[in-house]
Amino acid sequence: MQKMKIGLLLICILCTGCFGGNNNPKTISELYPGNIMNVDRIEILDGSTGESKTYEHVDHIVSLLEAIKDEVFILDSDQAERDGFSYAVELFEGKKLKMAFSPSRLNNKNYITDENLTISIRNFFDGTTE
Numbered sequence: 001m002q003k004m005k006i007g008l009l010l011i012c013i014l015c016t017g018c019f020g021g022n023n024n025p026k027t028i029s030e031l032y033p034g035n036i037m038n039v040d041r042i043e044i045l046d047g048s049t050g051e052s053k054t055y056e057h058v059d060h061i062v063s064l065l066e067a068i069k070d071e072v073f074i075l076d077s078d079q080a081e082r083d084g085f086s087y088a089v090e091l092f093e094g095k096k097l098k099m100a101f102s103p104s105r106l107n108n109k110n111y112i113t114d115e116n117l118t119i120s121i122r123n124f125f126d127g128t129t130e
Contacts, residue, residue, distance in 0.1 A: 029069045031106060032091070032099055036069055037062075041092040044125050047085040047102070053125060060124075067120040076110040087121045 029036045042055045042064060055061055085102040092098060103118040104111060 025072045025074045027070050027072055028099075028101070031073060034093070034098065036065055036091070038093050039065060039091045039098070040094065043090040043092070044121065045088040046125060047087060064120070064124045067124065068117060071113060071117040071120070073106055073111040073113055076104075076112050079110050082110060086118050087125065089121060 039061055040056065040058075042061055043052065044055075045052045055064070082104070085105065088100065088102050090097055090100045099106075101107075103113050103121065
């Protein structure tokens with residue numbers, strides 16, 4: 001009986017480690033609270049220069065959202081405090097901030113993302129005017 005309890009305990013621990021960590025890859029669209037295509041304003045802050053740009057033109061918004069909406073965020077097992085960021089992006093619907101993220105942080109958690117996310121944001125930021 002004792003061996004059975006230990007066996008069940010080990011199975012529970014393994015299942016928790018495999019399924020309970022909530023680190024399944026998710027796209028920005030999946031993490032966004034609602035329909036990401038309802039965003040009508042984007043603010044981006046360049047972490048290197050401090051330059052900030054606001055975008056309200058529909059073509060600009062759609063362009064960035066199309067470029068990043070399928071980028072995958074994977075919860076990082078290392079949740080230690082980090083300094084700095086390449087870009088901070090804020091997505092608004094009306095005056096309401098719906099999501100804020102950087103290529104490595106979302107909802108006060110550290111994430112692993114593909115370098116393409118940073119590249120897409122940089123190319124958008126450098127290639128468009130407000």
